[in-house]
Amino acid sequence: MRFGIVVFPGSNCDLDCYHAAKDVLGQPTEYVWHQESDLSRFDCIVLPGGFSYGDYLRTGALARFSPVMTAVAREASRGKLILGICNGFQILLEAGLLPGAMQKNDHLQFRCEVRPVRLENKDTPFTNLGRVGQVLHLPIAHAEGNYFIDDAGLEDLLTNEQVVFRYVDRDGQTTAAANPNGSRENIAGIINRAGNVLGLMPHPERRAEEIQGGTDGLLVWSSLLKWWGERHA
């Protein structure tokens, strides 16, 4: 399974994602500079975290116009797997590949901590090894993870089971106190209608090996490999 890790000016989780795909999963992995226009050789394209274009204007707003994003949109429409983590999620929202928008955290603080996150949908290429209700402990590190969507959009997300991750408390409940940023309905990650584009604020690449303090994030990477393997055996 071939992974492409997109590098924008200001990306800073690209090395971590590369390490997860290449060294932990053991899959052929390449960095892709944001000027590239052909991504057809990859099976999964990762938009990593960071501060692309310095977060100028709005997070993800300028990265969206990089040449590589035209190619990402093309591959997404062909059903390729696209994984946007943190700033990558923000870019997918700005590009319209996922619905909604990202706002400043409601308390205005940058939050960098490990958070319990509940898996809401396991019928995706990104989460098939999990079970619904399973709580993962994943790091978040952002100032703008306050997911916003209007009532009609939220209704669509819920009807189509597009919410994949939610912030929860120690007991797995979606309380207001468990919400680290003011995100609507404690949403931490969503998938598109077609089921091949996932965006999430927590960082699965930072919990892929024991040396990182835990392996809960491996679920996402291993699920991808399993999904792909079943179709290319």
Next chain:
Amino acid sequence: MFRAKIYITLKKGVLDPAGQAVRAGLHSLGYTGVAEVRMAKSVEVMVEANSAEGAEVLVREICERVLANPVMEEYSFVLETIV
């Protein structure tokens, strides 16, 4: 040449964390009469176009595609002719 003064605000009903923080700061300074603060962005763009209509079409397009995010923001602008 035209100058567009663009003003971008959060839609009504969209939470404005920065505005709330500024309001709280003003209250702590004693300005308790400040009922609400909404932050906004202002962008000035110089446009080369043959007519005001042409400039307006272009400014509207860049607002909708780039400068504002229609999911949560609204925009308005004033166009001035530069001689």
